[in-house]
Each structure stands twice: as C-alpha cells, then as structure tokens.
Amino acid sequence: MKLHIVPARTGLEWTRLGIRVFWRQPMALAALFFLCMAVMSLAAALPLVGPAVALALLPSATLAMMVAAAEASQGRVPTPTLLLVAFRAGRQRMHAMLTLGALYAAGFLLVMGLSALLDDGQFARVYLGGEPLTREVAESGGFQAAMWLSLLLYVPLSLLFWHAPGLVHWHNVSPVKALFFSIVACVRNLGAFTVYGLAWLGVFVAAGMAVSLAVALLSGLGLGMGFAGGVMAGTAMMLASMFFTSVVFTFRDSFEAPQPSPAPGQA
Template identity: 75%
Template sequence: MKLHIVPARTGLEWVKLGIRAFWRQPMALAALFFMTMAAMSLATMIPLVGPAVALALLPSATLAMMVAAAEAVQGRFPTPAVLLVAFRTGRQRLRDMLVLGAMYAVGFLAVMGLSALIDGGQFAQVYLGGAPLTREMAETPAFQGAMWLSMVLYLPLSLLFWHAPGLVHWHGVPPVKSLFFSIVACLRNFGAFTVYGLAWMGVFLLGGLVISLVAGLLAVGGLTSVVGGIMVGAAMMMAAMFFTSVVFTFRDCFEPPEQPQSQALHSSPPDSAPGPDGTV
C-alpha cells in the first residue's frame, strides 16, 4: 500500500467528482443515505446502549456510501445490498469493522465526556438526543465552551477515521493501523483536504441560501406546509453528496488494491472510479 501526495487543487476536484457521481444515481444514493441515517436513528432507541451502537455503525455507513458511489461511477445501480457490504466480506473483515466501529464510539463518547467537564454534560445530552436545545441554554458561556471544545477535539478523531473504513475493507489493514495510516494520509495531504473542506463549506452555504430563498417564496405563496419537508430533503441531499465524495479522497490518497475480479461486484474498489479529469 503506497501513499499518494496530491496537490491542493485536488480537493476541489474531489468535491466536483462527488457531486457529479451523486447526480449519476441521485435517487439511489439519496435513498441509501437516508436508510443509513434511519438505521442509526433506530439504533439510538436501544435502551442504555443505543447512542453507542449508533456511533459504532458510522464507519460501516461511511463505507457503504463509498461503495455505492464507486458503483455509480462505474455505471452500475447501487442497490440496498451495499448497506451490508461491511459485513459480507469474510469473518476477519467483519471483526475488523466491528472493532473499528467500537473504537469510533469510544472516541466520540470520550470527546463528549471531556466537553461535559465544562458545562456539566448539557451539550452532550443535546447532541446525543437526550435533551431539547433551548435558546437560553445555547447562549450560556459554558454550553458554548463545551461546543467549541467538542469541535476542536472531533477534528483529529475525524482524521483518524476518515480513510479507516476503506483501508480495512479494500486493503485488509488492521483497525489500529488503519487509524494511523488514515491520519498520516490526511496530514500529508493537508492542502488538498483544506481546499476540500472549504469547498464543501461553500457548497453548503450556497445551498442553504438557495433553500432559504425557495422556502421564502413558498411561504409567501401560502405553501408553508411543504417548506419543512423541502428544507429537510435538500439538507439530506447535500449531505449525501458529501458522503459520495469521500471515495475520491480515498482513491487518490492510496495505491489501488489488488483484488480478484470476483470480488469487484460487491467490493467496488475505488481504483476504477473516474480520475480527477473525469476519465475511468
């Protein structure tokens, strides 16, 4: 496995390719993203351990979207079967993905625990769905301090797990090593990931502006009943585009794995995804 160093402008290409790949199969990719979020939401309802189980599912959900995006750019229709791709590639890979999910849950809960030292756990309870957010609560210095601390601590956690699902699934890298290789790849390609993050911020801001304008026009026209649904649907679609782009960051940061052709259908290795110029 060889690490690639890419120029900063590649970050913008990742965003473009993610959006382009999404619009190849928009209904399928949006539906798959919705199903992954729905599964995680249902997991939170499990008594006592629900939030931890939902967090542990995130690496597998990310991998499912990566595989679905790779399927879309290869001209195949991503079916709901890709949601289980992390659990269908052998006992060893299954165990590694479960370990990876458990490590992510522990890391995220540790971040929330540290934030609780500032505000007594109010932010953690709101973020994990255990308490409603009020304006008075959001304006308190303690709550804001906990929120900013969580954001700062979550960044290295995100970099640790950014490439980890793909490394475990496509390269067979053990979970702990996948975290190391993931953060090294992100840091060595810091320029590209900075451009990538800024570009997505611009996309979300522009999308939010357009959605707000459309919602305002609908409200003026007396269609306030559909405004909420449109805003939620548009937000989910933009989030699905973001997750669709993740596979391109992985593909350009690592040497393509060698896989038997028989595994291609269910694994969809990213080496066959289109390059920065859009070619296959």
C-alpha cells in the same frame, strides 16, 4: 498500498466528482444514505446502549456510501444491500469493521466525556440524549465552551477514521494500522483537504441561500410551512448524500484506486 501526495487543487476535484457521481444515480445514493441514517436512528433508540451502538455503526455506514459511490462511478447502480457490505466481505474484515466501530464509539464518547468537564454534561445530553436546547442553555458560557472543545477534539478523531473504513475493506489493513495510515494521509494532504472542506462549505452556503429564496417565494404563493420544511429537509439530505459520495475519491487519490468491492459472502 502506497500513500499519494496530491496538490491542494485536488480538493476541488473531489468535490466536483462527488456532485457529478451523485447525479448519475441520485435516487439510489440518496436512498442508501437515508437507509443508513434510519438504521442509526433506530439503533440510537435502544435503551441504555443505543447512542453507543449508533456511533459504532458510523464507519460501516461510511463504507457503504464509499462502495456505492465507487459502483456509481463505474456505471453500476448501487443497491440497498450495500448497507451490509462491511459485514459480507469475509469474517476477518467483518471483525475488523466491528472493532473500528467500537473504537469510534469509544473515541466519540471520550470527546463528550471531556466536554462534560466544562458544563456538567449539558452539551453531551443535548447532542446524544436529545435533551431540548433552550436559548438560555445555548447562550451559557459552559455550554459554548463544551461545544467548542468537542469540535476541536473531534477534528483529530475524524482524521483518524476518515480513510480507515476503506483501508480495512479494500486493503485488509488492521484497525489500528488503518487509523494510523488514515491520519498520516490526511495530514500529508492537508492542503487538498482544506480546499475540499472550503469547497463543500461553499456548496452548502450557496445551496442554503438558494433554498431560502425558494422557500420565501413559495411562502409568498400561500404554500404552508410544512411544505417549506420538507423542501429544506430534502435539500439537506441530498447535500449530505453528495458529501458522503465524494469521500471515496479522497480515499482513491490518497492511496490507490479501490478495486470493485467483493461479492457478498466473499473475502
């Protein structure tokens, strides 16, 4: 395994590839992303441990989208069975992915715990517990301070886990080493990741403006708000699917091109 340093403009290429590969298999990739979110939502509904379990599943869901995007880029159709790819690539890798999930959940809950020091846990209860967000709460100084602290702390957590699922799955790296190599790769390619983030921000803003205009036109034609809400939700789901489709290309260029994923049940 060798770390590659790429120019900043590569960030634009990652964004372009994510969008282009998504449109090769839009139904399959969007359906897989929706299935990942549905499983995490069901897990979050479990009593007491639900939020932690849902968080622990995120690295596996990210890996499923990475493998699916790699499959689509090679002309194959991703299938829903890829949802379990993290748990069907051999016992060693399965245990490593479970460890990675537990570490992510612990890290995220630690971030929420630190934010609770600023607002007595209000932001954490809204974000994780589904507590209603009122205007009064949103405008409170403590809530805003907790929100910004959480965002600040989540950035290094995200960098630690950005490449980690791919390193565990394709390169059989241990979870702790995968976290180290992931953040090193992200920092060494900070220029490319900055361009990548700005490019996706531009895509989201442009899409949001286009959808808002379309919704306004449709509302003028007498269509209900329910239809408009469906259009906005569908667009958000599609954009999120595109974004996660692009993640594998950041991994490919930062390390080595991922090989075809192991067949189910094989290491």
